[in-house]
Amino acid sequence: MNKEKVLSGIRPTGFVHLGNYFGAMRNWVLMQDEYDCFFCVVDWHSLTTHPDTKELKANVYRLMGELLAVGLDPEKCVLYVQSDVPEIAELYLYLNMLSYKGELEKTATFKDKVRQHPENVNAGLLTYPVLQAADILIHRAVKVPVGKDQEQHIEMTRNFGDRFNKRYSEVFPMPQAFSYDKSLVKIMSLDGTGKMSKSANQMATLYLADDDDLIRNKIKKAKTDSGPTEPNAVKPDFIENLFGLMKLVSTPDTTTRFEADFNNCVIRYGDMKKQLAEDMVNFMAPIREKAKAFAADRELIKKVIGIGRDKARASADATLQLVRKAVGV
Numbered sequence: 001m002n003k004e005k006v007l008s009g010i011r012p013t014g015f016v017h018l019g020n021y022f023g024a025m026r027n028w029v030l031m032q033d034e035y036d037c038f039f040c041v042v043d044w045h046s047l048t049t050h051p052d053t054k055e056l057k058a059n060v061y062r063l064m065g066e067l068l069a070v071g072l073d074p075e076k077c078v079l080y081v082q083s084d085v086p087e088i089a090e091l092y093l094y095l096n097m098l099s100y101k102g103e104l105e106k107t108a109t110f111k112d113k114v115r116q117h118p119e120n121v122n123a124g125l126l127t128y129p130v131l132q133a134a135d136i137l138i139h140r141a142v143k144v145p146v147g148k149d150q151e152q153h154i155e156m157t158r159n160f161g162d163r164f165n166k167r168y169s170e171v172f173p174m175p176q177a178f179s180y181d182k183s184l185v186k187i188m189s190l191d192g193t194g195k196m197s198k199s200a201n202q203m204a205t206l207y208l209a210d211d212d213d214l215i216r217n218k219i220k221k222a223k224t225d226s227g228p229t230e231p232n233a234v235k236p237d238f239i240e241n242l243f244g245l246m247k248l249v250s251t252p253d254t255t256t257r258f259e260a261d262f263n264n265c266v267i268r269y270g271d272m273k274k275q276l277a278e279d280m281v282n283f284m285a286p287i288r289e290k291a292k293a294f295a296a297d298r299e300l301i302k303k304v305i306g307i308g309r310d311k312a313r314a315s316a317d318a319t320l321q322l323v324r325k326a327v328g329v
C-alpha cells in the first residue's frame with residue numbers, strides 16, 4: 001500500500017534550537033517509520049532574509065548533521081537540500097500566477113519580517129508562502145509536521161493547490177499541518193518576549209549545540225515572577241512555557257510535583273529551574289555529541305545529500321509531469 005506523503009523543511013539560517021526540535025524535528029523522527037517522508041533544508045528560503053551567503057554551505061552541512069543527530073535516518077526518509085531540486089522552482093512559478101498580492105501582504109510572517117527588516121522588503125519575502133507551497137505540493141504531501149507559527153502558511157498552501165486544481169485539473173491533495181501533540185507546538189523564548197527563534201535573543205534561546213553550563217545558565221536566567229498569590233491560579237505564559245519544557249524533558253512525577261507546588265502557592269522557581277536545567281542537560285547532551293560527530297564527517301553528509309537529491313528529484317519530477325500536462329505547457 002502507498003504510504004501517505006509527508007514534507008517539512010528547516011532554514012539553514014543558524015543553529016537549531018528547542019523550538020525547531022519540539023515544534024518540528026521530533027515529529028519528523030516519529031513519522032519516518034510510518035509515512036513516506038521528505039525533509040528538506042530550505043536554502044532558497046534563507047535568501048529572503050539572509051542575502052549574505054558566505055556561511056550558507058557550511059550552515060547546510062551543519063544542519064544536515066543536526067538532522068542526523070536527532071535520529072533522522074536516510075534509509076527511512078528522504079533528506080535533501082531544496083536548491084538541489086529545480087523542479088520546485090518551476091512549480092513555484094506556476095503557483096505565483098495563482099496567488100494574489102493582497103493575501104500575501106496580509107500574511108502574519110510577512111508583516112513581522114517587514115517590521116524586522118524594513119530595508120529589504122524583497123518580492124521573495126512576499127512570495128515566501130508560495131515557495132513553501134511548492135515545497136509541499138511538489139511531492140503531493142498530505143501531512144506537514146510544523147510548529148504553530150506555520151499554520152497560516154499551510155492554509156495558504158491549500159488555497160494555492162485548490163486554485164490550481166480548479167483552474168487546470170485535479171493534481172494536488174490538500175495538505176494539513178500535523179503534530180503528534182494535542183495541538184501545534186509553540187515554544188517561547190526564555191525571556192518571555194515571543195516565539196523562540198534563530199534570530200531571537202541568544203541568551204533566551206536554547207540551541208542543540210549549547211554546552212551543559214550554557215544550558216544551566218540560560219535556564220537560570222529564564223523569566224519568572226514572584227509566584228502565584230492564590231491557589232490554582234492561571235499561569236502567566238512564560239511560566240506555562242517552563243512547565244511545557246519540563247513536560248518534554250522531565251519525568252511525569254517531577255512535573256506533577258512542581259505543578260502541585262504551583263497550585264498550592266509554595267513553588268520555588270529557583271528549585272524548579274535547577275531541576276529543569278539538569279533534566280534538559282541530560283536530554284540535550286547526547287544529541288549535541290552526536291551532532292559533533294556527524295559534523296566532522298563531511299563525506300558522510302555529502303553522501304546523504306546526494307542520495308536525498310536523487311530520491312527527491314524523482315518524486316518532484318513525477319508531480320511536475322502532471323503539472324505541466326494540466327497547465328498545458
Ligand code: ADP
Nearest residue numbers: 011019020023024146147185186187196197198
Ligand atoms: P526559525 O523560526 O527558528 O528560523 P524555521 O523557520 O527554519 O525556524 O522553522 C523550522 C521549523 O521549526 C518549522 O516547522 C517551525 O514551525 C518550527 N519552529 C520554529 N520556531 C518554533 C518555536 N518557537 N516553537 C515551535 N516550533 C517552532
Ligand code: NA
Nearest residue numbers: 032035037076
Ligand atoms: Na519512511
